[in-house]
Amino acid sequence: xxxxxxxxxxxxxxxxxxxxxxxxxxxxxxxxxxxxxxxxxxxxxxxxxxxxxxxxxxxxxxxxxxxxxxxxxxxxxxxxxxxxxxxxxxxxxxxxxxxxxxxxxxxxxxxxxxxxxxxxxxxxxxxxxxxxxxxxxxxxxxxxxxxxxxxxxxxxxxxxxxxxxxxxxxxxxxxxxxxxxxxxxxx
Numbered sequence: 001x002x003x004x005x006x007x008x009x010x011x012x013x014x015x016x017x018x019x020x021x022x023x024x025x026x027x028x029x030x031x032x033x034x035x036x037x038x039x040x041x042x043x044x045x046x047x048x049x050x051x052x053x054x055x056x057x058x059x060x061x062x063x064x065x066x067x068x069x070x071x072x073x074x075x076x077x078x079x080x081x082x083x084x085x086x087x088x089x090x091x092x093x094x095x096x097x098x099x100x101x102x103x104x105x106x107x108x109x110x111x112x113x114x115x116x117x118x119x120x121x122x123x124x125x126x127x128x129x130x131x132x133x134x135x136x137x138x139x140x141x142x143x144x145x146x147x148x149x150x151x152x153x154x155x156x157x158x159x160x161x162x163x164x165x166x167x168x169x170x171x172x173x174x175x176x177x178x179x180x181x182x183x184x185x186x187x
Contacts, residue, residue, distance in 0.1 A: 112146030
């Protein structure tokens, strides 16, 4: 994906990430006037543990649990033929999406192509009342008219930079880092 040396700078600590999740949970509850009818769905991979944390924070605020699921979008990507065999992960939803406010959760919003694929995958599962998007980091460089409803942090980036959201489940650490590569990163 890149060549040349790279270095990284921490943008968010574990504590920062926890505060962001709690803030976004409050924003979701406020915007939707509670948690009734809200489902939180994480995009495979790193969006799933973030969705679980968000759902737990909403439950802490409202005193009622919200359904939380996982959505795999690999077969909906517009670059499917350009990639090697996609690794398809499970899509699991505890209830149907019909009539629900579905909050899609992802780690980083970049071009908007992942969010578009997620919308297509979600619509194949039913017709939600509304779809909202929550991301830990919005790094800009949109190629599609996609915007986030809830954002942890806006981080303008150059094309030779990458944002990595690291979670305990996959990375044995919890942080957000900006990685600067020696040369431009290919999209």
